[in-house]
Every structure is written in structure tokens, then in C-alpha cells.
Amino acid sequence: xxxxxxxxxxxxxxxxxxxxxxxxxxxxxxxxxxxxxxxxxxxxxxxxxxxxxxxxxxxxxxxxxxxxxxxxxxxxxxxxxxxxxxxxxxxxxxxxxxxxxxxxxxxxxxxxxxxxxxxxxxxxxxxxxxxxxxxxxxxxxxxxxxxxxxxxxxxxxxxxxxxxxxxxxxxxxxxxxxxxxxxxxxxxxxxxxxxxxxxxxxxxxxxxxxxxxxxxxxxxxxxxxxxxxxxxxxxxxxxxxxxxxxxxxxxxxxxxxxxxxxxxxxxxxxxxxxxxxxxxxxxxxxxxxxxxxxxxxxxxxxxxxxxxxxxxxxxxxxxxxxxxxxxxxxxxxxxxxxxxxxxxxxxxxxxxxxxxxxxxxxxxxxxxxxxxxxxxxxxxxxxxxxxxxxxxxxxxxxxxxxxxxxxxxxxxxxxxxxxxxxxxxxxxxxxxxxxxxxxxxxxxxxxxxxxxxxxxxxxxxxxx
Ligand code: ADP
Ligand code: MG
Numbered sequence: 388x389x390x391x392x393x394x395x396x397x398x399x400x401x402x403x404x405x406x407x408x409x410x411x412x413x414x415x416x417x418x419x420x421x422x423x424x425x426x427x428x429x430x431x432x433x434x435x436x437x438x439x440x441x442x443x444x445x446x447x448x449x450x451x452x453x454x455x456x457x458x459x460x461x462x463x464x465x466x467x468x469x470x471x472x473x474x475x476x477x478x479x480x481x482x483x484x485x486x487x488x489x490x491x492x493x494x495x496x497x498x499x500x501x502x503x504x505x506x507x508x509x510x511x512x513x514x515x516x517x518x519x520x521x522x523x524x525x526x527x528x529x530x531x532x533x534x535x536x537x538x539x540x541x542x543x544x545x546x547x548x549x550x551x552x553x554x555x556x557x558x559x560x561x562x563x564x565x566x567x568x569x570x571x572x573x574x575x576x577x578x579x580x581x582x583x584x585x586x587x588x589x590x591x592x593x594x595x596x597x598x599x600x601x602x603x604x605x606x607x608x609x610x611x612x613x614x615x616x617x618x619x620x621x622x623x624x625x626x627x628x629x630x631x632x633x634x635x636x637x638x639x640x641x642x643x644x645x646x647x648x649x650x651x652x653x654x655x656x657x658x659x660x661x662x663x664x665x666x667x668x669x670x671x672x673x674x675x676x677x678x679x680x681x682x683x684x685x686x687x688x689x690x691x692x693x694x695x696x697x698x699x700x701x702x703x704x705x706x707x708x709x710x711x712x713x714x715x716x717x718x719x720x721x722x723x724x725x726x727x728x729x730x731x732x733x734x735x736x737x738x739x740x741x742x743x744x745x746x747x748x749x750x751x752x753x754x755x756x757x758x759x760x761x762x763x764x765x766x767x768x769x770x771x772x773x774x775x776x777x778x779x780x781x782x783x784x785x786x787x788x789x790x791x792x793x794x795x796x797x798x799x800x801x802x803x804x805x806x807x808x809x810x811x812x813x814x815x816x817x818x819x820x821x822x823x824x825x826x827x828x829x830x831x832x833x834x835x836x837x838x839x840x841x842x843x844x845x846x847x848x849x850x851x
Contacts, residue, residue: 393421393422393423393424393425394421394422395696395724395727395728395731396422396425396458396728396731396732397420397421397422397432398724398728399458399721399724399725399727399728400422400451400454400455400458400728401413401417401420402721402724402725403454403721403725404417404447404450404451404454405417407450409800409845409848410799411799411800411842411845412842412845412846415842416439416442416443416446416447418435419434419435420432420433420434420435420439420443421433423468425455425459425461425462425732428461428462428463428464429462429463429464429465429466430452430455430462430464430465430466431465431466431467431468432451432465432466432467432468433467433468433469433470434467434468434469434470435469435470436469437469440467440468440469443467444467446846448465451465452464452465455732457744457745458725458728458729458732458733458745459729459732459733460733461732461733462732511570511574511581511582511583512570512582512583512584512588512616513567513570513571513574513581513583514567515571517563517564517567517568517571518568518571518572519536519539519568519572521564521691521695522561522564522565522568523680523684523687523688523691525680525681525683525684525687526681526684527560527677527678527679527680527681527684528556528560528561528565528677528678528680530675530676531554531556531565531675531676531677532565533675534549534552534554534673534675535552535554535565535566535568535569535648537549538552538569538573538614538646538648539569539572539573539576539577547641547644547672548672548673549672549673550641550644550646550647550672550673551637551641551646551647551648551649551668551669551671551672551673552646552647552648552649552672552673552675553649553650553651553654553655553669553670553672553673553674553675554566554648554649554650554651554675554676554677555650555651555652555653555654555674555675555676555677556652556676556677556678557652557677557679557715558652558715558717559714559715559716559717559718560677560678560679560680560715560716561677561716562618562619562650562677563618565650565677566583566616566618566648566650567583567616569614569616569648570583570614570616573613573614579613579614580611580612580613580614581612581613581614581615581616582608582609582612582614582615582616583616583617583618584616584617584618585617585618585619585622586617586618586619586620586621586622586623586629587619587622589617589623589629589633590622590623590626590629591828592605593605593628593629593632594821594825597628598825598829606632606635606636609636609640610636610639610640612640612645613645613646614645614646614647614648615636615640615645615646615647615648616647616648616649617633617647617648617649617650618649618650619650619651619652620649620650620651620658620669621651621652621653621658622802623658623661623665624658624659624660624661624804625659625660625804625805625806625807625817626804626805627662627817628821630661630662630665631662633665634662634664634665634668637665637668641668647672649669654674654676655669655670655674656670659804660804660806679713679714680716682709682710682713685708685709685712685713685716685719686705686706686709688716688719688720689705689708689709689719689723690705692720692723693705693723696727698727698730700723700726700727700736701736703739704726704737704739704742705723707739707742707743707746708722708723708726708742708746711746712746722745722746725745725746726742726745726746729741729745757800757801757848758801759797759801759803759807759811761848762793762796762797762800762801762848763777763778763793763811763812765844765847765848766789766792766793766796766844767789767793769789769840769843769844769847770785770788770789770792772785772786772789777789777790777793777812777813778811778812778813779813780813781813790812790813790823791823791824791826791827792827792840792841792844793812794808794809794812794820794823794827795823795824795827795828795841796841796844796845796848797811797812798820798824800845800848804817805817805818805820805821805824806820808820808823808824827841
């Protein structure tokens with residue numbers, strides 16, 4: 388097996404782990420890992436540092452071994468080896484030289500992670516792998532596709548009727564792909580200045596600009612672009628200060644005839660606590676939805692993925708996958724990767740029966756559904772304080788910190804709104820919740836004990 392095949396196998400393993408652990412955990416423990424070898428029944432996994440090695444050995448070894456064994460029965464054990472840099476690989480897409488974050492940078496940016504790691508251009512936020520060429524169009528997404536394509540053609544005209552373009556649809560149905568494809572196309576073919584951010588990223592940048600007193604620079608950054616793309620705008624719900632800032636950015640760009648493209652998992656009117664003036668701005672442009680692809684389209688997507696991976700998978704298996712995985716293109720791709728990984732590892736193409744087994748876990752394991760109550764309980768247990776003390780008005784130092792951590796986790800793991808978080812932890816004001824989340828996210832950058840504690844709590848949340 389060559390390097391490239393290991394890469395694919397490891398991708399399939401990670402895809403499966405990702406379904407079962409939190410984003411934060413996944414970013415912390417699995418970023419910068421790779422599979423180096425599987426000879427003699429022993430899989431060798433490269434990890435960036437000793438901390439990760441220990442953690443994977445103790446906490447995730449069983450799960451990793453299980454997934455690998457599921458892909459190939461020959462594997463009997465997993466070993467972890469520390470190496471900071473991945474072996475050199477040439478990438479098929481030329482991109483600018485980029486800085487690698489230091490290997491011990493613990494929590495990766497979620498935005499980067501979601502977009503496929505270090506291929507992302509830090510300035511534009513674009514990953515060159517997302518293109519129109521690799522985007523399959525069917526009746527489920529043709530309106531969104533046409534509207535997106537129109538932007539790449541008609542930017543020069545002053546017709547504002549398509550501005551903003553608001554694309555909505557469920558998870559894993561291609562919103563990010565489409566938004567990124569517009570960005571890439573417009574940079575490449577029109578030489579325009581593009582900025583892509585998730586709404587989380589926008590919020591975080593604003594929060595740190597406020598605390599560093601650099602809001603002017605923040606404003607400038609966002610107002611000098613030709614095309615502003617904001618992904619997953621639903622997470623602005625409940626964030627009043629961010630909504631206000633975004634409203635001004637929006638107006639400044641709109642007045643200059645600059646394009647704004649937004650995505651969300653639901654239409655504007657279904658986003659709770661979205662300010663009326665923003666809602667009406669969103670509704671003033673073009674709204675296009677992406678629904679679920681039918682089976683024939685799912686099959687076409689699988690075939691195009693095979694083509695780009697340069698593998699030939701029998702029609703029968705592709706049919707099976709396309710019939711089984713119905714609601715999510717990301718999972719569809721994951722299922723295909725799994726079949727290919729099994730093939731690479733065992734050296735023989737899986738038949739239908741093996742494919743069924745391989746896909747069994749995708750089909751049958753729902754993601755763990757955390758509740759606010761579980762988070763609060765887990766934090767209280769971890770810090771050995773009473774749950775009711777976290778919830779009651781109590782300023783004793785020993786409960787203040789756990790309370791702030793609980794708030795922070797409600798935010799990161801459940802994406803709860805600040806008003807909800809304040810309410811849930813003792814009927815406090817939303818500004819208290821904002822302050823707590825901000826404080827913890829600042830502190831974990833410099834305080835490694837705190838960040839380790841939070842990792843442990845998150846680990847418990849998802850694994851116990
Ligand atoms: P969303 O942002 O809606 O959650 P993504 O854009 O991240 O979904 O898509 C999930 C995965 O499915 C990505 O790997 C993407 O490339 C792929 N995908 C989505 N839609 C299409 C499509 N129409 N054609 C080809 N691949 C697609
Ligand atoms: Mg997305």
C-alpha cells in the first residue's frame with residue numbers, strides 16, 4: 388500500500404470517529420494525525436506530540452482499533468509514534484505556501500477544520516478543492532446552483548435584486564461547497580477580493596476586536612471586500628452585538644454594490660431572535676433552498692467521486708450505497724470512502740455483504756444527543772460541586788469557575804444562545820454568559836491546565 392492509500396484509509400477512520408466525538412475533541416486529538424503503516428498486523432499512527440499519544444492510547448485506542456479492524460480483519464494492534472511533520476506529499480492543487488500552526492496548538496479553528504484543514508487560504512478563507520466542476524447539479528439544488536453561478540458571471544452589473552443571495556438547506560447537502568465554489572471562481576476569474584467566514588468566526592473576530600480595541604480594523608477588513616460570504620448564519624441567533632455589527636457591514640457593502648452571500652440551515656423567517664431589520668434585508672435578495680437529492684442523483688454523485696478518486700467501484704455497490712444513505716451527501720461520501728478503504732486494506736474489493744457490514748455503523752448509530760442538563764451535571768461532577776450551586780446565585784469562587792465552564796460548554800457543544808445560557812444557569816443576564824464564554828475561551832489559550840480540564844470534561848460528556 389502506498390502513502391496515498393494510507394491517507395484514504397485514515398480519512399475513513401477519522402470520518403467515523405468524527406461521528407461519535409464532539410467537534411472540540413476531534414479537533415484536539417485527531418488533527419495532525421496520519422496512518423503510516425499497516426504491515427504485519429500492526430497499524431502505526433503518527434501523532435504530533437506526547438500528550439496526544441498518551442491520550443489516544445488511553446482513551447481512543449479501542450475505538451480506533453475497532454474501526455480499523457472493521458476495515459481489515461488483519462490488523463491486530465495500533466501503535467502511536469510521535470512525529471511533528473507529516474511526510475512530504477505533493478498536493479494536486481497548487482496553492483500558496485502556507486504557515487503551519489505549531490503542532491501543540493491544541494484547539495484548531497473549527498472553520499479550518501470544517502473546510503479540510505490546511506489547504507485553506509488564511510486570507511480569503513477559501514479551500515481550492517471546492518469548485519463548480521466537482522459540484523453535481525440536480526433538481527434538488529439547481530436553483531441555488533444557478534443563482535450562485537449567476538454571481539460569477541454578472542458581478543459588474545448593478546442589479547441588486549439578487550443581493551444578498553441566501554442559500555438554505557440541511558446538514559451535508561452542499562451549502563459550504565457551493566459558497567466556496569463561488570468564492571474560488573470569482574477570485575480566479577474575476578480577480579476580486581473575497582472573504583469567506585463562518586458566522587462563528589465572524590463573531591469570534593468581533594469579540595476579540597472589541598476586547599483588543601481594534602474594531603476599526605475589523606470594520607475595515609470586512610468593508611474592503613468585493614464579495615463577502617458568511618456561512619451558517621443561523622448561529623447569529625441570539626448574538627445581538629454581532630447582529631448589529633453585521634447589519635452595518637451589510638449596509639456598507641450593499642450600498643457599494645458589493646455582493647453578499649449567506650447560508651443557513653433554515654430560511655430567514657425560521658431563525659429565532661434574528662433582528663427584524665436583518666431578516667428583511669435577507670429576504671430582500673434572492674432566496675434559494677437545497678433539498679435532498681433523489682436516488683439517481685446520489686448515484687451520479689458517487690460516480691463522480693469515484694472518478695475524481697480514480698477508482699472503479701462496481702455499480703452494484705454504488706447502487707447499494709445510494710439506496711441506503713439518503714439524507715446527507717457528506718455521509719454518502721463517507722460511506723464510499725469506507726468501502727474504498729476496506730478495499731485498500733484487504734486488497735480485495737468488498738462484495739455486497741461486506742459493504743453492508745461496513746455501512747452498518749453509519750446507518751445505525753445516531754450522533755450522541757447532548758442536553759444542557761447533562762453538561763451542567765458533568766461539569767458539577769468533575770469539579771465536585773453541587774449542581775444546584777452552579778444554578779443558584781452563588782458567588783463563591785469555587786463555583787464561579789465551573790459555572791463559567793458550564794456556560795462555555797453550552798455554547799461550544801450545543802450552540803446555545805447567550806440568553807438561554809444565562810437563563811439556564813441561574814437566571815443571569817445574557818451579558819454574563821457572553822463574558823463567561825469569552826473569558827474561558829481566552830484563558831484556555833494560555834492556561835494549559837484549564838484547557839486539559841475542559842478536554843477531560845468534554846471527553847466524559849461524549850464517552851461515558
Ligand atoms: P453543508 O455545508 O450543506 O453542510 P457541505 O458543502 O459541507 O454541506 O457538503 C458536504 C460534502 O458533500 C462535501 O464534501 C461536499 O463536497 C459534498 N457535496 C455536497 N453537495 C455536493 C454536490 N452537489 N456535488 C458533489 N459533492 C457535493
Ligand atoms: Mg457547511
